[in-house]
Amino acid sequence: MRALYVIFVAILLQLLPHADTVFLSYEDARKTIVQAEDRLLTGSRIYLNDKEDKVNKMFMRYKLDELGAGFFDADVNAAGLHFFKGKKLVEKSKILKFLKRLPKGANLHLHPTASVSSEWVVRNISYTPGLLRCTDKNGVSILSFRRTPSKHGCITKYVLVKDERRRSLSPAGYDRGFEKLINLYTPVPEYDYPTIKTVWTKFQNMFRTMSDVLRYLPVFRAYSWRMLEEMYEDKLMYAELRMEFKELYDYSGRTFPPESSLKELLSIVNDFRRQNPKFMGIKVIFTTRRDVESNKVIENFSHFKKLHLAYPDFIIGFDLVGQEDLGQPLYNFISEFVNLPKTAKYFFHAGETNWYGASTDFNLLDALLLNTTRIGHGYALMKHPIILNAVKARDIAIEVSPISNQVLHLVNDLRNHPGSFFMSQNLPMVICNDDPGLWGSKGLSYDFYYAIMSFAPNHAGLKTLKKLVWNSIRYSTLNKQEMRFAFQSLEKTWNQFINDVLQGKVF
Numbered sequence: 001m002r003a004l005y006v007i008f009v010a011i012l013l014q015l016l017p018h019a020d021t022v023f024l025s026y027e028d029a030r031k032t033i034v035q036a037e038d039r040l041l042t043g044s045r046i047y048l049n050d051k052e053d054k055v056n057k058m059f060m061r062y063k064l065d066e067l068g069a070g071f072f073d074a075d076v077n078a079a080g081l082h083f084f085k086g087k088k089l090v091e092k093s094k095i096l097k098f099l100k101r102l103p104k105g106a107n108l109h110l111h112p113t114a115s116v117s118s119e120w121v122v123r124n125i126s127y128t129p130g131l132l133r134c135t136d137k138n139g140v141s142i143l144s145f146r147r148t149p150s151k152h153g154c155i156t157k158y159v160l161v162k163d164e165r166r167r168s169l170s171p172a173g174y175d176r177g178f179e180k181l182i183n184l185y186t187p188v189p190e191y192d193y194p195t196i197k198t199v200w201t202k203f204q205n206m207f208r209t210m211s212d213v214l215r216y217l218p219v220f221r222a223y224s225w226r227m228l229e230e231m232y233e234d235k236l237m238y239a240e241l242r243m244e245f246k247e248l249y250d251y252s253g254r255t256f257p258p259e260s261s262l263k264e265l266l267s268i269v270n271d272f273r274r275q276n277p278k279f280m281g282i283k284v285i286f287t288t289r290r291d292v293e294s295n296k297v298i299e300n301f302s303h304f305k306k307l308h309l310a311y312p313d314f315i316i317g318f319d320l321v322g323q324e325d326l327g328q329p330l331y332n333f334i335s336e337f338v339n340l341p342k343t344a345k346y347f348f349h350a351g352e353t354n355w356y357g358a359s360t361d362f363n364l365l366d367a368l369l370l371n372t373t374r375i376g377h378g379y380a381l382m383k384h385p386i387i388l389n390a391v392k393a394r395d396i397a398i399e400v401s402p403i404s405n406q407v408l409h410l411v412n413d414l415r416n417h418p419g420s421f422f423m424s425q426n427l428p429m430v431i432c433n434d435d436p437g438l439w440g441s442k443g444l445s446y447d448f449y450y451a452i453m454s455f456a457p458n459h460a461g462l463k464t465l466k467k468l469v470w471n472s473i474r475y476s477t478l479n480k481q482e483m484r485f486a487f488q489s490l491e492k493t494w495n496q497f498i499n500d501v502l503q504g505k506v507f
């Protein structure tokens with residue numbers, strides 16, 4: 001029996017060249033395997049200095065207390081609950097408090113039109129004079145500031161939101177109803193969204209509700225500013241946004257071509273950086289919807305190439321968005337997509353599916369063959385050993401958005417998310433938030449909560465967090481000089497954070 005442990009350990013770890021000559025006790029064999037697995041974990045090779053070590057001990061006390069309570073009572077185990085069920089618990093957690101103050105580097109997967117918290121939208125946009133609302137044939141509210149709004153498929157007249165609120169029984173009640181138009185939150189997600197179809201329909205309707213409002217110049221400016229503010233308040237220093245550029249309009253009815261929204265955004269970011277010099281700004285991954293006619297996708301791809309050539313350091317790459325299962329697979333566009341400008345990159349959403357072997361599932365393969373720089377979601381990756389090996393060998397980062405994958409119906413308990421598998425062998429991964437505004441999240445801290453509480457093993461602490469934060473810069477497309485600056489700046493804010501924790505300013 002004893003020899004069996006030896007062979008077992010030797011095969012697994014390749015540590016003992018002459019396994020048959022070395023004997024391990026049961027306890028030693030056990031310990032060896034545990035230690036070997038620990039060495040593979042995300043963050044295992046991170047060195048912690050004395051101060052960081054003290055902070056880690058504090059963090060671990062709170063983490064293990066919280067998980068310990070959850071182990072004996074699943075009702076309070078936020079790490080295993082749906083975000084909508086566990087949000088109140090997460091918000092009471094000392095871990096979230098810690099993560100909100102933790103410098104988190106960069107956010108590499110965010111869609112701006114779903115980035116700002118719904119609470120801010122209600123308090124600000126819904127109170128902006130001139131906001132109109134109508135309802136389309138599917139019962140979806142459409143919001144607009146145009147003086148003579150086009151129908152947008154509305155079957156009701158446009159009414160002023162201000163008038164509706166005044167006529168309502170309670171303005172606070174009206175605001176709560178308004179927020180439901182742009183936030184998927186429900187205390188009973190299993191009842192309100194029994195299938196992926198129900199949740200995706202509501203989710204995509206929300207983009208429709210907000211689409212015209214976000215093209216109103218004053219709102220475009222205020223919303224974009226708030227997006228940067230919410231990132232910065234959540235201790236992010238940089239982001240790569242997935243977006244398209246649309247025509248803007250103002251109250252007088254003037255319209256401005258799509259490129260003007262790009263210039264507006266650049267100017268907003270520059271102003272924001274002047275006020276907040278630690279914020280390094282943003283770059284843009286140009287996106288187009290995958291659920292439209294092929295020629296529209298091809299047309300937008302050509303448009304992207306032109307924009308990239310005009311703004312090569314700002315419009316850095318291309319991606320397709322929308323529900324992957326129901327949209328067109330990458331394979332439909334190979335003959336176009338092989339013609340990418342040398343300076344541009346792909347950042348494909350791929351593998352955001354539970355359909356093993358369906359056309360959607362092959363997006364991972366095509367993303368790889370098209371030389372994608374990162375993979376959006378990569379949820380299905382662990383079912384594809386060859387692709388997975390290539391991802392490791394080519395160091396392609398996986399952009400993991402835990403809450404998004406849960407809310408949009410890929411997995412219920414985030415402890416079953418492949419993020420655990422990615423972490424168990426230190427696959428290149430970054431934590432992202434996708435569309436936080438549409439499910440009542442804010443910044444990246446909530447997603448980090450699930451990364452460290454649900455994906456990571458119980459004993460993983462600051463080393464794992466630090467590795468994830470450092471990954472976010474390492475796998476960004478910042479150029480050499482920008483990256484050097486980013487790491488220097490991150491190091492400073494990180495050390496300040498460590499001091500703050502030790503001085504009792506965080507917990």
Ligand SMILES: [Zn+2]
Pocket residue numbers: 109111349376434
């Ligand atoms: Zn996305």
